Amino acid sequence: MKFANYYQPDRVKNASFEVIDQHHTYNPTYTNRLLRSEFLAxxxxxxxxxxxxxxxxxxxxLHDGQAIANLPAPKYLIATENPIICPLNRDPAYLAQFNAFFTWNRDLLHLPNAVPLLIPNQIHYEATPHFDERPIFSCIINANKAFPPGIPGDLYRERVAVIRWYETHARADFALYGLGWGKPSPAFDRMEKIKRRAQRIASQLVGYKPFPSYAGEIEDKSVAYRKTKFAYCYENVADLPDYITEKIFDCFFAGCVPVYWGSQTIGERIPSECFIDRRQFASTADVHRYLKSIDAKTYVRYQEHIADFLKSPAAMAFDTTRYVSIIRTRILSDLGQ
Incomplete structure (x- = not known):
């Protein structure tokens, strides 16, 4: 038996391979466990x-870029995290030290040790509720996070803009789920921090709700998505090529029609008939008017297109088995196995 190190921030004692991920509510460890199983085989x-x-x-x-000094070869990097959050994932000098790095980012594929792969999902299809069986008109399921001001393509702020629009104009047509929305959004400058502190005290003492549409945390996103007609499905950052995460697939698996904003190459990977492209609308108000115009017949067509996609080879390009196969095959080939 040979042994290999798998580096994932804050994981020790093989926490990377536990069934329940204690570090990320919506990030099951199935992919890591399958990767480990395939190498064991x-x-x-x-x-x-x-x-x-x-x-x-x-x-x-390494699972995403980490500053680990004097790490000997052979060494490999799975660079799936958004590079705004993990800048090392797109740093050419850092990437050059690896025998190979695996990335969705086509802007890096000119580098000689780059290996393309997409962010993995457990691709599957199952029958889902129809239009009239979904009592929630629209929702967002995300954690209450924020980037500092000035990040290009910041979609955290756009999510908050959606929330505020519905809370002001169409409260009955929207529900907010996820971690942290019982508190104000993160603050960065001095005045924002003072305001946030005051709101936090008010929420603790007098029942002030920073986000009145907040419907609570949720352990299984599919439970909410199966009750919802439309979900605002925004990546954390816009316009990263092929940065297509689990967010849109979580909607697809539940038969919920996503309003998507994120990768500018989404149409090359997923048929446009499967989702509503937020970039085609000037505002949330315009999106909402369009959503209201969709009847049961039109809605089922979206669901049919989603089902066709999930059953297609194009969807399998995102499947966890493909992700694991790409990584395993390259590394074992380098080892002469």
Missing amino acids: HGVELNNPDVNLGRAIAFHL
């Missing part, structure tokens, strides 16, 4: 580094 045991202390290491595999 080829005689390589993948562990968090603390588990491998004292063992000879066949290779090092």
